[in-house]
Amino acid sequence: MDLGLESSLWVGNKRYRAVLTGWHFKWTEVDKKNRDKKTVLVPVAEVAGVEEGRVEILPQKSVEDTDKDFTVFYVKRSSGGGSYGLLWRLGRIQFSCASRVLRDQWTKHLRAALKTHSPLRPHRLLVFINPFGGKKKGRQIYHSLVAPLFELAGISSHVIVTERANQARDHLLKKDLTGFDGVVCVGGDGMFSELLHGLIGRTQQEAGLCENDPAVALQPCPLHIGIIPAGSTDCVCFATVGVVDPVTSALHIIIGDSQPLDVCSVHDVSAQVRYSVSLLGYGFYGDVLAESEKHRWMGPLRYDYSGAVVYLSNRSYSGIVQYLPADPLLSSPRDKTRCLAGCSVCSRSTERLFPHSSDSGSLYSSHFSQFSTDSEGEWVSVEGRFRCVSLTCMSSSCARSPLGLSPSAHLADGTGDLILVWDTHPLGFLKFLYRHTSTQDQFDLPFVEVHRVKAVRFSVPSGREEQEYEEIGGFSSEIDEGQRECVDTVSRNGSQQHLAQRAMTSERKAATPFLCGLCCKKSPSVSVWNCDGEILPFTKIVCKIHGQLVRLYARGIEDGAAIRNSEERDECQRICILNSLK
Numbered sequence: 001m002d003l004g005l006e007s008s009l010w011v012g013n014k015r016y017r018a019v020l021t022g023w024h025f026k027w028t029e030v031d032k033k034n035r036d037k038k039t040v041l042v043p044v045a046e047v048a049g050v051e052e053g054r055v056e057i058l059p060q061k062s063v064e065d066t067d068k069d070f071t072v073f074y075v076k077r078s079s080g081g082g083s084y085g086l087l088w089r090l091g092r093i094q095f096s097c098a099s100r101v102l103r104d105q106w107t108k109h110l111r112a113a114l115k116t117h118s119p120l121r122p123h124r125l126l127v128f129i130n131p132f133g134g135k136k137k138g139r140q141i142y143h144s145l146v147a148p149l150f151e152l153a154g155i156s157s158h159v160i161v162t163e164r165a166n167q168a169r170d171h172l173l174k175k176d177l178t179g180f181d182g183v184v185c186v187g188g189d190g191m192f193s194e195l196l197h198g199l200i201g202r203t204q205q206e207a208g209l210c211e212n213d214p215a216v217a218l219q220p221c222p223l224h225i226g227i228i229p230a231g232s233t234d235c236v237c238f239a240t241v242g243v244v245d246p247v248t249s250a251l252h253i254i255i256g257d258s259q260p261l262d263v264c265s266v267h268d269v270s271a272q273v274r275y276s277v278s279l280l281g282y283g284f285y286g287d288v289l290a291e292s293e294k295h296r297w298m299g300p301l302r303y304d305y306s307g308a309v310v311y312l313s314n315r316s317y318s319g320i321v322q323y324l325p326a327d328p329l330l331s332s333p334r335d336k337t338r339c340l341a342g343c344s345v346c347s348r349s350t351e352r353l354f355p356h357s358s359d360s361g362s363l364y365s366s367h368f369s370q371f372s373t374d375s376e377g378e379w380v381s382v383e384g385r386f387r388c389v390s391l392t393c394m395s396s397s398c399a400r401s402p403l404g405l406s407p408s409a410h411l412a413d414g415t416g417d418l419i420l421v422w423d424t425h426p427l428g429f430l431k432f433l434y435r436h437t438s439t440q441d442q443f444d445l446p447f448v449e450v451h452r453v454k455a456v457r458f459s460v461p462s463g464r465e466e467q468e469y470e471e472i473g474g475f476s477s478e479i480d481e482g483q484r485e486c487v488d489t490v491s492r493n494g495s496q497q498h499l500a501q502r503a504m505t506s507e508r509k510a511a512t513p514f515l516c517g518l519c520c521k522k523s524p525s526v527s528v529w530n531c532d533g534e535i536l537p538f539t540k541i542v543c544k545i546h547g548q549l550v551r552l553y554a555r556g557i558e559d560g561a562a563i564r565n566s567e568e569r570d571e572c573q574r575i576c577i578l579n580s581l582k
């Protein structure tokens with residue numbers, strides 16, 4: 001069927017020339033002298049629904065069934081929601097046709113174009129709501145903001161309000177999932193993590209693969225994941241959509257957007273596996289999570305409170321970190337680029353990760369080639385005392401840190417960024433943390449290193465695990481020994497880091513009076529791992545990044561930083577549409 005169509009249509013008493021070209025639907029106001037006025041251009045892929053009659057969805061759905069009218073719902077962008085990302089809202093236009101025949105032609109052609117140009121639109125979704133996530137508004141957010149949009153788009157959803165932790169994960173591992181196109185969580189990063197574990201586990205079970213084996217190349221998941229943000233950090237949503245907004249996320253789900261995402265598998269010696277996408281953190285972030293669990297009643301503020309408590313306790317930990325660097329010719333964590341919608345680094349990675357696929361974006365292509373074609377590089381080893389060791393598969397931007405833990409990380413390039421913050425004096429560490437809140441480079445500090453990696457191993461020097469408490473502070477022999485270890489190991493690895501470490505020793509002496517106030521209590525010698533908001537029950541780990549293991553209903557961040565007024569907003573809509581065509 002030829003999807004193109006062109007005719008005059010009316011909105012109220014204004015005449016429009018409407019054109020459907022297959023990829024685009026546009027309407028231009030025509031004045032009495034037949035001159036063109038303003039045009040609105042909407043990619044067919046961003047049409048949310050087409051309905052006969054004059055349809056309203058708010059305050060509730062109502063249809064005035066006239067036989068010459070039809071209503072089109074589409075994605076409309078607006079700035080807001082912070083300096084990055086664009087809010088999406090539901091645009092609506094009600095057209096009148098000259099005849100019923102023409103009206104039926106328009107609705108038929110538009111619906112056929114939708115099917116052809118956005119094949120991943122979901123028809124049936126499995127939705128899990130965590131009623132206790134974030135500010136406990138999950139149910140309300142879903143029923144008032146999301147369900148009416150799904151209904152409009154003709155999506156049928158099976159909704160489960162969870163009654164316990166891990167219910168969503170267990171459901172995905174065991175229950176019949178036939179007929180579902182995607183799975184949605186209404187909650188925070190913890191709920192997303194449940195879906196991630198459930199779907200990855202289920203996919204490996206069905207493929208007959210052992211997910212606990214770090215040597216296995218995992219099979220990508222066939223079902224898409226949608227996130228309706230209703231949690232505390234909502235980092236996965238922020239970093240993949242650019243804003244934390246339930247309506248924006250619902251619209252990405254409706255139009256069947258697709259964003260692949262790298263996932264890190266975290267294995268312990270007894271072969272248990274966990275997955276992480278946003279933050280795998282030892283030291284500071286592990287301690288913040290452990291502390292925050294005691295203060296869940298505070299809601300999202302528990303992290304700020306616990307962050308301050310842990311910061312003031314001034315801890316550092318010994319560790320041995322080994323990493324397998326990614327190809328430095330492809331990208332670097334300090335190249336000042338940002339992974340935005342249509343990212344070319346990620347697109348090239350798709351071709352590299354799935355070389356035998358005719359459609360380079362296909363989920364179903366062989367994923368096994370990934371490691372056989374990659375030449376295994378050399379592992380690098382460092383040992384010493386760290387304030388924190390963090391690994392992230394993406395930028396991990398969130399409201400607390402709008403550019404994230406690693407601002408130049410990519411969502412789907414098959415690598416992660418390893419951030420090593422060596423022990424330093426308290427003010428230095430505060431500077432590091434504080435830089436996350438602005439555009440200042442948190443890696444441009446002498447005690448910070450960042451590496452783009454494919455795999456990481458971590459262990460605690462022998463004897464430390466059993467040692468329950470130790471003296472801490474810049475003056476104990478423990479720290480001096482740790483400091484020496486660090487200088488030795490790093491210089492063995494031929495890095496310039498040892499110079500910085502030496503400089504740090506004198507900085508630490510300068511900070512002596514400040515430290516005295518803080519460090520007069522005992523502290524544990526071993527921290528815990530924070531795996532996307534969950535405490536891991538093991539310290540020694542092996543991690544591997546699996547490129548594009550899952551897909552989200554998202555498209556990456558649309559850069560809205562330049563948009564300040566409504567005229568620029570229209571321009572932005574145009575630029576975003578042009579970018580989406582590239």
Ligand SMILES: CCCCCCCCCCCCC/C=C/[C@@H](O)[C@H](COP(=O)(O)O)NC(=O)CCCCCCCCCCCCCCC
Nearest residue numbers: 188189190231232233234235279307311401433436532533
């Ligand atoms: C001085 C200000 C310092 C601001 C430092 C901000 C760094 C923020 C990096 C955030 C990375 C987030 C990665 C996401 C992790 C989530 O998967 C995970 C689970 O989220 P969920 O509960 O929503 O399910 N979230 C977390 O683990 C939370 C980590 C949050 C860390 C916040 C740290 C706040 C630090 C405040 C320090 C204050 C020092 C004050 C000195 C007097």
Ligand SMILES: Nc1ncnc2c1ncn2[C@@H]1O[C@H](COP(=O)(O)OP(=O)(O)O)[C@@H](O)[C@H]1O
Nearest residue numbers: 133134162163164165187188189190191231232
């Ligand atoms: N019904 C429930 N009761 C208790 N815990 C739950 C329930 N449903 C989910 N959880 C757990 O709650 C934790 C936090 O959920 P999340 O939605 O991420 O909120 P937040 O962002 O506030 O931490 C997750 O680890 C999840 O496994």
Ligand SMILES: [Ca+2]
Nearest residue numbers: 262393410415
């Ligand atoms: Ca990545």
